[in-house]
Amino acid sequence: MASAARNTLFILPAFALHAAVVSVPLISLMFFSFTDWNGLATPSFVGFSNFSRMLFDDANFRRALVNNVTYMLIFLTIPIAFGLLMAMLTVRTGRLQVVYQALFFIPYVVSPAIAGKIFMMFYDPYNGIGQFFASIGWSFLADIQYIGNRSITLFSIAFVDIWHWWGFVMVIFVAALHQVDRSLYEAAEIDGATKLQRFFHVTLPQIRPTLLTLITVTIVGSFVTFDYVYVMTQGGPAGASEMASTWIYKRAFSSYEVGYASAMSVFVCGACVMAYWLFQRIRRNSEVMP
C-alpha cells in the first residue's frame, strides 16, 4: 500500500499540470459567472443576473446560438455524407487509394489562420473568384457577395471549414471500411441484395461506431467553433456570422465584461459536456445491442 501511494508520484506531474491549467480555471469560471468583473478590479457578486441577461436580454447571444445550430446541421450532413461517399469511391481504386487519401488530406494540415485568409482572397468582391467567373462568362456567379451578403456569410465560412475537414473524415471512414468483414458483402450478394440494400444493411451498421464518434465530435465542435469565423469575419458583418465563441471572446477581451463572458462560457461548456455524455451513452448502448 505504501508503494501504491508512492507510485502515485509518477502521475502527479501530469495531473498537477492539467488541474492547474484546465480544472482550476474551469472552477474559477463558475465562480466568476456569478460576478460582475472587468478583469482588474475586485469582482462583485451579482447572483444569477449574468445568466438571466444571457437567456432573456441578449439578442446577440441568441442569434449566435442559432448560428451555432446552423453550423452544426451543416457539419452533421455535408462533410459526413461527402467524406463517406469519397471514402467508398477511393477504396475501389486499388493501389491508388493511398495516393488519393494522402492528397485529399492535405488541407487538414493547413492552419485555420492561413486557410481562412487564403479564402478571403477568393471571396474578395473586386479581385476574387467573382472576377474569374466574369472572365469565363459565368455572370450568374460573378456578383455573389460571399461575405458581404449577410444571408450567405455563414455558409461561405462553413465552406472553408468543410474544405479543411472532409479529407480527414474520409480517412476515418476508409479505416472503418477496411474493417468491414468482406464475407458479409458476399452473403448479401448471394441473398440478392442490391447495391443500395448492401449499403444500408451491411456498410452502415458496420461503420456505426465510427459514424457516432464523428457525430459526437461534430456536435461538440460546432458549439465551440471559433477559428474560421474569427479569422474571416470576427462575427460580422453586423453579427451575421456571430458564434457563441466569438461573442464570448468580444465580451471578455474587447469590452472586459469578464463575469458575463464567464457565464456564457459555463453555459456553452455545459452544453458540450452534456452532448458528449449523451452520445457516449448512445454509443455504449449500441455496442451492447447485437
Next chain:
Amino acid sequence: MKNLLSRSALNVILLGVLVIHMVPIAVIFFNALRTNENVRRALLSFPESVQFDNFVSAWTTGNFLVAFINTLVIGGGTVGVVLVVNVLAAYALTKLPVLGRDFFIGYFVVAIAVPSFAIVVPVYFGLSALGLVNSKLGIIIVYAAIFMPFSLLLMRSYFMGVPRDLEEAALIDGCSELGALLRITLPLARPIIVTVVLIVFVHVYNEFLFANVLLQGDDARTVALSFYKFVGRFTEDTATISASAVIALAPMLALYFLTQRRFVEGMAAGGLKG
C-alpha cells in the same frame, strides 16, 4: 472490360474532385511568383513570369525568422513537457499499483472532452495576473496541458503492449522502476513517442486561439499568428500575402509528406479526441 471502364471513370471523377480541391493551395503557390498587378487583374492564373520579390518582401517585413524560432521553442518546449509528464503517468497507469488509479484514468478521459475554448477567458486573466502573457513559458504550459490528455491515452494503450516480463527482468537485475522505464519501456515505445512528438508539434504550429490571445507582442508570435497579423497590415498586396502564406505553409507540407502514414494516423487519433 466493363470493370476496367468503370474504374477509369472512377479515376476521372476522383481526379476532377482532386483538382478543384487543390485550387486554393495551388493558387497561393502560383500567385507568390506573380506580380501584384497581375494577381489583382486575375486571381486564378498560371504565373506569367517567375520572380521571387514577393518572398523577399514577405520574409523581411513579416518578421518570419523570429516567428520560426518562436514556433520551434514553443513547440519543442511543449513536446518536452508533454513527453516527460506523460511517460511517467502512462508507465504508472499501466505497470504499477497506484493509489486512486481509477480516479486518474476517469479524470483524463473526461479531460479529453473539455473544449479548450471554455478555459480561454480564465486562463488569460490568470496568466496576466502571473505576468505570463506574451511569454513563451506561459503558452508552453497552456499548450502542454491542453494537448496532454489525448496523447497520454495514446501512450497508455501502447505501453500496455510492452510485456511486463521485460521490465521485471530489469528490476531483478537491480534497476529501479524509473530505470526500467528509461532502459526497457521507452526504447520499445519509440513509435508512439515519435507519433506524439509529431501531433503535438503540428497542433502547436497550427493553433490559433490561444496564440492570438496570449502572444500579442511582435516578438513572441508563432508562424501562423505572424501570417495572420501580416495579412491584416498588407490587405492590398495579394502577391506578398500569397508568398507569406507559402512561407508559413511549406514547413507543414514538408513535414506531412516526409512522415505521411504516421502523420495521418496520429492526427486521426488526435482529431477524434471526442
